[in-house]
Amino acid sequence: DGGITQSPKYLFRKEGQNVTLSCEQNLNHDAMYWYRQDPGQGLRLIYYSQIVNDFQKGDIAEGYSVSREKKESFPLTVTSAQKNPTAFYLCASSRVEREAFFGQGTRLTVV
Amino acid sequence: SQQGEEDPQALSIQEGENATMNCSYKTSINNLQWYRQNSGRGLVHLILIRSNEREKHSGRLRVTLDTSKKSSSLLITASRAADTASYFCATSGYSTLTFGKGTMLLVSP
Numbered sequence: 001d002g003g004i005t006q007s008p009k010y011l012f013r014k015e016g017q018n019v020t021l022s023c024e025q026n027l028n029h030d031a032m033y034w035y036r037q038d039p040g041q042g043l044r045l046i047y048y049s050q051i052v053n054d055f056q057k058g059d060i061a062e063g064y065s066v067s068r069e070k071k072e073s074f075p076l077t078v079t080s081a082q083k084n085p086t087a088f089y090l091c092a093s094s095r096v097e098r099e100a101f102f103g104q105g106t107r108l109t110v111v
Numbered sequence: 112s113q114q115g116e117e118d119p120q121a122l123s124i125q126e127g128e129n130a131t132m133n134c135s136y137k138t139s140i141n142n143l144q145w146y147r148q149n150s151g152r153g154l155v156h157l158i159l160i161r162s163n164e165r166e167k168h169s170g171r172l173r174v175t176l177d178t179s180k181k182s183s184s185l186l187i188t189a190s191r192a193a194d195t196a197s198y199f200c201a202t203s204g205y206s207t208l209t210f211g212k213g214t215m216l217l218v219s220p
Contacts, residue, residue, distance in 0.1 A: 042212035
């Protein structure tokens with residue numbers, strides 16, 4: 001099946017830990033995106049990438065890092081510098097200027 | 112900053128009625144897209160309208176775009192209980208896809 005896969009579905013992080021969220025797509029899309037969703041806030045852009053080995057900060061990049069070593073993969077690391085990481089994280093991919101396909105999301109909770 | 116702003120924030124209607132949601136944005140765009148999200152799930156693309164188009168239809172969906180007013184509307188006709196979800200507009204431009212806060216639609220049987 002073609003699509004975009006996020007894992008894990010649920011993730012728990014202890015104070016001071018870094019955690020990495022996985023995002024893989026087999027749609028041959030050049031563009032990939034990471035969004036954060038909080039209740040009532042809509043989707044806010046964290047990072048995006050239009051091509052392998054290149055990525056750009058979005059509106060709320062502080063405390064997050066990404067890599068784009070392969071076209072298919074765009075992992076997001078939530079670092080200990082992110083003081084309020086509890087949220088729903090969504091990954092998406094698209095052809096440039098076309099509709100985006102979303103994964104099912106990762107719900108991150110700080111314990 | 113979020114580009115699109117949907118209005119209303121919440122909408123409650125009966126099955127069979129039409130639902131209209133509006134989106135306003137701030138800067139120039141290449142296209143505008145509408146998405147649907149069921150609670151706790153990923154977003155699903157509904158329809159894309161390019162900046163040089165004024166209206167587009169897909170099944171029970173009708174989208175309009177007014178670039179002079181920087182606004183768009185999504186009309187869902189003959190709504191069903193299964194249409195209950197959050198609806199987001201997203202603007203495409205400058206290599207990014209920027210979303211608004213969404214409209215929560217509740218369709219009661």
